[in-house]
Amino acid sequence: MSSTTGTRGESVTPANPAVDTVADTADVTALLERGRALSAPVLRAAVDRLAPPMDTVAAYHFGWIDAEGRPSDGDGGKAVRPALALLSAEAAGAPAEAGIPGAVAVELVHNFSLLHDDLMDGDEQRRHRDTVWKVHGPAQAILVGDALFALAYDLLLELGTAEAGRAARRLTTASRKLIDGQAQDISYEHRERVTVEECLEMEGNKTGALLACAVSIGAVLGGADDRTADTLEAYGYHLGLAFQAVDDLLGIWGDPESTGKQTWSDLRQRKKSLPVVAALAAGGEASERLGELLAADAKSNDFDSFSEEEFAARAALIEEAGGREWTAREARRQHAIAIEALHAVDMPPRVRAQLTELADFVVVRKR
Numbered sequence: 001m002s003s004t005t006g007t008r009g010e011s012v013t014p015a016n017p018a019v020d021t022v023a024d025t026a027d028v029t030a031l032l033e034r035g036r037a038l039s040a041p042v043l044r045a046a047v048d049r050l051a052p053p054m055d056t057v058a059a060y061h062f063g064w065i066d067a068e069g070r071p072s073d074g075d076g077g078k079a080v081r082p083a084l085a086l087l088s089a090e091a092a093g094a095p096a097e098a099g100i101p102g103a104v105a106v107e108l109v110h111n112f113s114l115l116h117d118d119l120m121d122g123d124e125q126r127r128h129r130d131t132v133w134k135v136h137g138p139a140q141a142i143l144v145g146d147a148l149f150a151l152a153y154d155l156l157l158e159l160g161t162a163e164a165g166r167a168a169r170r171l172t173t174a175s176r177k178l179i180d181g182q183a184q185d186i187s188y189e190h191r192e193r194v195t196v197e198e199c200l201e202m203e204g205n206k207t208g209a210l211l212a213c214a215v216s217i218g219a220v221l222g223g224a225d226d227r228t229a230d231t232l233e234a235y236g237y238h239l240g241l242a243f244q245a246v247d248d249l250l251g252i253w254g255d256p257e258s259t260g261k262q263t264w265s266d267l268r269q270r271k272k273s274l275p276v277v278a279a280l281a282a283g284g285e286a287s288e289r290l291g292e293l294l295a296a297d298a299k300s301n302d303f304d305s306f307s308e309e310e311f312a313a314r315a316a317l318i319e320e321a322g323g324r325e326w327t328a329r330e331a332r333r334q335h336a337i338a339i340e341a342l343h344a345v346d347m348p349p350r351v352r353a354q355l356t357e358l359a360d361f362v363v364v365r366k367r
Helices: 025-048 056-059 078-093 096-121 130-135 138-157 162-188 197-223 224-253 274-284 284-300 308-322 323-341 349-364
Strands: none
Touching: 025 056, 025 078, 025 096, 025 138, 056 096, 056 130, 056 138, 078 197, 078 224, 078 349, 096 130, 096 138, 096 162, 096 197, 096 323, 130 138, 138 162, 162 197, 162 224, 197 224, 197 274, 197 308, 224 274, 224 308, 224 323, 224 349, 274 284, 274 308, 274 323, 284 308, 308 323, 323 349
């Protein structure tokens, strides 16, 4: 594939998806577990405040109960955002606990978006089981998502401090960008062509903005000034783009046993993800053939009945055109920009190392 222009206009060429320094899995697991352990009691208490049956529906979504209401130890997600919020408090010189309200607020907004996105995208599986709208219906998915969104701001503002107000403002900005990104994502599904730059802007809004907020909100609650918080946001934003680039790869080539989604899930939804738009921008025979197929798909009334072989053929064309390699390279490039941003913040060496390890984990993860 020919080189493709990146976000700042430079030439980007394919490379191996792995980062040069692979995270210590045990260390990262401990960071994620700490984020989950410290935020879980506050998150559960917030969900308990919801009126029935929304409290039960939310508990199902988080994996605390099964569809029959029995206690469950379902997969509640990777908890990357809570881990980042706690580390950001420590980056500001505050105890990790200072970031807990921010960690939970960001997690509530993130799950608001998941509930709504699953419904809008028609996703029937998340974390290896049926999505909320499949089990409890579309109306409950919408209502519970709205309720989680409102809870996030309640949780921050009831702290009653100036820092909480600043944190809420950052969460508001991130939430608006997240919603903008989802609107862009939906609109792109109906367009024949989307540029690489448009796709990166959409993914920066949809994923980068909330991760940027997660890694600054704890610092703000811990008393950091705006310059420090803004620099940490830059780390989180580019980490979010790396995170989404990896998700785009998994959305086409990921193992369903690991991702909890169908094979070729993004192709089934006609998503204009990075591998697709990069392949279409590449030129050449495979790129042109892919463009013809996707244009025909957009007009097809039988798309939902496509065979596995037909989706596999499209994935093969994306790879042949270079979309898979380019996206892996972009994940690595965004990872490098994120790590560079950390150099501008004076923080304890241990915290810097842990933020680096989490960034490595995001790019080398398999689900």
